[in-house]
Amino acid sequence: MQELYTEGINDLSKELNEFSNDSKVVIIAAGNGTRLQPLSNNRPKCLINILGLSIIERILNSVKEIGLTNIIIVTGYKRKIIKSEIGDGKKYGVSIQYIYNSEWEKGNATSVYSVRNIVGDDFILLMADHLFDSQNLKKVIDFPLIKNTCLLAIDSNIDHIYDVQEATKVDLDNSIITNIGKELLNYNAIDTGMFRFRRSIFDALEKSFAENKYNIQDGIKYLIQNGLMYGTDIGDKFWQDIDTQVDLQHVETQLLELQNKAYGSYGL
Incomplete structure (x- = not known):
């Protein structure tokens, strides 16, 4: 009996994939940030300054802090400015x-699909308008994923989300995501915009493209149908998406408070 148990554990360990520090981190920075106009009229949203650093610089600092250094930035709107400033x-x-x-104008799923030939079977996907504590990303890369399954960092502390109406909602059964979307009426967490994907995401996106659907969530729904989408809760760690000038003001306030508390890391 012990031998059978040991064999079972060994078989499972073969299925579990540890994230390699050599794997890619993909940052989507293709959108035009229309809701941040006029700030985004002449430059991409990800280059907007927050307390001395641009949004994408803060993201790069957070990624580097946990030892990930292979970055792919997917560009679209004002792409030359991003490359010129970030290098x-x-x-x-x-x-x-x-x-x-x-x-890029079709939807953010096209940006994910554009990296299909240069990423391996395990990569991180980040949004260039989402700030986060580096420990959120550490939790994602440490999660024990089984082959073909994908992962989303979620926030179950819904009462502390100041703009729930604008957020993408997630419904989970334990760690398995059962539904996702902005219009969900029944949900128990919020999408934080941080993913760990396998190549199964590209097959899912092709199915959504065939239906002329070009949002990442459209592809994720196919993963959900096959029980391949998991969620991991970030707990009380910081994150914030930035879509409007109100969001900018809110995140500046949050960062100042966190700096005063010397709490965590968020791309300083």
Whole structure:
């Protein structure tokens, strides 16, 4: 009996994939940030300054802090400005490869699909308008994923989300995501915009594209149908998406409070 148990554990360990520090971190920075106009009229949203650093610089610092250095930035709107200001990543201690997504206006799923030939079977996906504590990302890469399954960092502390109406809602049964979308009436967590994907996401996106659906959540719904989408809760750690000038003011206040508490890391 003990031998059978040991064999079972060994078989399971073969299925579990540890995230390699050599794996890619993909940052989607293709959108035009229309809700942040006029700030985004002449430059991408990810380059907007918050307390001395641009949004994407804070993201790069957080990624580097936990030892990930292979970055892919997917660009679209004002792509040359991003590449000119951020460069090859050396000043941030990372290596950056740029991919231009000519179909960025269709939806953010096209930006994910654009990296299909340059990522392996395990990669991180981040949004260039989401700030986060680096420990959120550490939790994602440490999660024991089984082959073909994908992961979303979620926030179950819904009462502390100041803009729930704008947030993407998630419903989970234990750690398995059963539904996702902005219009969900029944949900128990919020999507924080931080993913760990396998190549199964590309098959799912192809199915959603066939239906002329180009949002990441559209592809994720196919993963959900097959029980391949998991969630991990970030607990009380900081994160914030930035869509409007009100969001900018809110995140500045949050960062100042966190700096005063010397709490965590969020791309300083």
